[in-house]
Amino acid sequence: MTNFQAAAGPRWLNRETVLLAAPALLGALVAAALTGAVLLPRWQQVQRDQQLLEQLEAQRQRLPLLRRQLDTLEQQRAEAEIRNGQIISLIAGSGDLNTFLAQLSQQAASSGVQLDGYEPIAATPPPKGGGKEKTPAPPPDPLLAPGLSKTSVLLTARGSGPQLLDFLRRLERLSLLVVQSDLSLKAGTVTKDKDGRPQLEPTQLRLNLGLYAKDHSDADQPGKAP
Amino acid sequence: MTRPSLPLDLLQERRRQRGLPPVPARLRPARQLLLGGAAIGSALVAVVLLLSLGLAWRQQQLAQALAGLRGISAEVEALEARVTKTRRSKAQVQRSSEGLAKGLVAVSSGSALLTQLMALTPDGVQLTEVRAQGDGLVLKGLALDPQAFRRVNSLSLLLAQSPLVEPRSVKVVQLQRDGEAGSGVNWELSARFAALPAPRMLQVLQALQADGLARRLRLLQAAGVLP
Numbered sequence: 464m465t466n467f468q469a470a471a472g473p474r475w476l477n478r479e480t481v482l483l484a485a486p487a488l489l490g491a492l493v494a495a496a497l498t499g500a501v502l503l504p505r506w507q508q509v510q511r512d513q514q515l516l517e518q519l520e521a522q523r524q525r526l527p528l529l530r531r532q533l534d535t536l537e538q539q540r541a542e543a544e545i546r547n548g549q550i551i552s553l554i555a556g557s558g559d560l561n562t563f564l565a566q567l568s569q570q571a572a573s574s575g576v577q578l579d580g581y582e583p584i585a586a587t588p589p590p591k592g593g594g595k596e597k598t599p600a601p602p603p604d605p606l607l608a609p610g611l612s613k614t615s616v617l618l619t620a621r622g623s624g625p626q627l628l629d630f631l632r633r634l635e636r637l638s639l640l641v642v643q644s645d646l647s648l649k650a651g652t653v654t655k656d657k658d659g660r661p662q663l664e665p666t667q668l669r670l671n672l673g674l675y676a677k678d679h680s681d682a683d684q685p686g687k688a689p
Numbered sequence: 690m691t692r693p694s695l696p697l698d699l700l701q702e703r704r705r706q707r708g709l710p711p712v713p714a715r716l717r718p719a720r721q722l723l724l725g726g727a728a729i730g731s732a733l734v735a736v737v738l739l740l741s742l743g744l745a746w747r748q749q750q751l752a753q754a755l756a757g758l759r760g761i762s763a764e765v766e767a768l769e770a771r772v773t774k775t776r777r778s779k780a781q782v783q784r785s786s787e788g789l790a791k792g793l794v795a796v797s798s799g800s801a802l803l804t805q806l807m808a809l810t811p812d813g814v815q816l817t818e819v820r821a822q823g824d825g826l827v828l829k830g831l832a833l834d835p836q837a838f839r840r841v842n843s844l845s846l847l848l849a850q851s852p853l854v855e856p857r858s859v860k861v862v863q864l865q866r867d868g869e870a871g872s873g874v875n876w877e878l879s880a881r882f883a884a885l886p887a888p889r890m891l892q893v894l895q896a897l898q899a900d901g902l903a904r905r906l907r908l909l910q911a912a913g914v915l916p
Contacts, residue, residue, distance in 0.1 A: 482722035483729075490730015494737040502737055505744040512751035519758040522765045529768040536772060540779035546912050547782050550789045553905050605792030608785060624807065631800035635901025643799040648819040670799065 547608075551677075554606050556638035560614060560676040566637060571620060574629035577665070580619035584671070604673075606642065612678040621651075621665040634672075642673035790914045793905055794887045797821065801899035802853060809847040814840045814876075821882070826854060827862075828878045837874035838864060845878055852893045854880040887915045 564581065571578045607613050622630065627648070634641045651664025704711060802821060806828070810816055813836075818829035828848075832840040841864060849859040858881035865875045885893060887906065894903040909915040 478719075479717060479722055482719050483726040486723055486726035487729035487733075488726075490727065490733045493730070494733040497734065497737045497741065502741050502744065505741060505748060509744050509748050509751065512748065512755060516751055516754050516758070519755065519761050522761050523758060525765060526761070526768070529765065529772060533768060533772050533775060536775040536779060540775055540782060543779050543782040543786060546914050547786045547789070549912050550786055550793070550909065550914060553793065553908055554789065605788050605795070608789055624803070628800055628803045628807070631798075631803060632899065632901065635798060635800055635899060636904075637901070640793075640796070640905070642796050644797065644821075644823075646797075646799045646802065646819065646821040648803075648816075650815070650817040 551608050551611065554608065554640045554675045555611055555677045556640055560639065560674055563639060563674060566639075567618075567634075570633040570637070571630060574622070574633055575626045576620045576622035576630040576668075578618070578620050579667075580617065582617040584615040584617055606640075606673075606675055610678055611675050614674045614676070616672045616674065618668070618670045618672055620668045620670075622668070624666055627666060627668050630668075640675055642675075643670055644673065645669075645671040786914050787916060790887075790909050791916050793909060794890055794916060795884075796902060797882070798894060798897070798899040798902045801894055801897040801902075802826075804897040804899070805851050805853055809844070809851060811840055811843045811847065813837075814844050824882045824884075826880045826882060828880075830876055831873045832864075832876050833873045837866075841874065841876045841878075844876075848878065848880060852885065852889070853882060855883045891915070 567581070568578065604613060620627070620630065631643070634643070647669040649667045649669075651666055653661050653663050656662050700713075701711060704713070799821075802819070806816060806819065810830075813833040814830060815833075816828060816830045818827070820827040820829075832838070832844075841861065845859050845861055848854060849856040858879075860879050862877040862879050863875070864877075866872070867875060887909075891903060891906040891910065894900075894906065906915060
């Protein structure tokens with residue numbers, strides 16, 4: 464073939480193009496290979512790092528907010544615990560369960576009521592956290608907070624209506640909360656004395672008392688909510 | 690005499706026939722072309738290398754910045770865990786307080802009941818038995834003649850007006866005359882205790898002089914936990 468023969472291939476494919484393009488193409492191939500092997504992974508890594516940095520920056524900006532939130536919550540919890548303690552103090556009072564009989568006797572004497580019976584029924588154990596019982600439990604006592612124990616007593620007494628009313632008021636005024644339930648009053652019958660004069664027997668009072676006291680066996684967690 | 694030697698150009702005639710310039714255009718040297726191509730290729734590689742160096746520099750900068758923030762994630766997580774734990778603990782304490790306060794409000798006052806019964810029992814009506822069990826109340830007694838039935842009716846109406854009982858729950862269970870006319874009528878009423886809201890309960894207890902329980906509710910009110 465000479466340069467006088469009609470060109471067989473495309474016009475742009477000539478000696479100059481080939482000589483110029485061959486090394487340029489080789490360079491482009493090397494550049495592409497470098498892009499794939501080095502540039503692209505590095506760019507992706509930079510993108511990931513950038514994203515991570517933005518996340519960390521956002522977290523750093525949240526830190527003061529979180530600290531303030533924590534401070535506020537801890538303060539609110541402390542206030543709530545103080546209120547809880549106040550309520551537990553209202554329930555357990557400052558009186559001692561061991562001296563309750565003496566207090567009861569004193570209040571009965573002051574109101575002119577005669578005590579006939581005092582029968583502890585059953586002590587309900589304080590609720591324990593982890594225990595799972597299969598048998599259906601009775602409805603929980605709303606006043607039986609953790610750290611408190613309950614004693615139930617069946618009390619029988621007798622006196623006139625006003626005396627019994629005064630006695631009940633005195634019981635309610637005790638520092639120890641005395642929860643009354645199943646109140647039963649039965650008026651006495653009229654009997655005749657030796658001289659045949661009618662005499663009204665005193666009214667009989669029958670009452671369940673629930674007494675709450677701080678459980679000293681659990682003294683390491685005094686009245687704290689779970 | 691010798692003729693000057695001319696460079697032999699065998700294609701000169703053909704060029705003339707085809708109308709091409711008699712002297713062919715000079716070809717650019719291959720070396721120059723190759724160098725040009727190599728320059729282009731090298732420029733491309735250089736651009737890639739420069740970009741790569743730039744990215745490496747940026748990567749280093751980011752790594753330094755990340756190293757400065759290394760502990761932030763753990764600190765944020767720890768704080769978030771503490772916030773969640775404190776919030777849960779606070780909610781538990783508040784629930785406990787609310788439960789205890791509700792329990793205290795629900796404590797029944799025997800003295801308030803007796804005071805109320807004494808106040809509303811009309812003349813000619815005697816109470817012989819009072820039984821309060823759970824939220825149920827049973828009253829028994831004797832109504833004297835004349836108008837014994839009317840007296841019991843008055844008692845049931847007065848009882849229905851008491852804040853301590855549900856008005857519609859008051860029922861006359863039984864009226865029975867045992868003996869002769871004029872001996873009185875045995876009666877029995879039943880009712881159900883009302884569940885009063887705490888502020889109303891406080892008012893009622895104060896009005897009925899049940900000051901022991903009223904004092905406790907006032908303390909709850911002062912502590913801001915009266916439900």
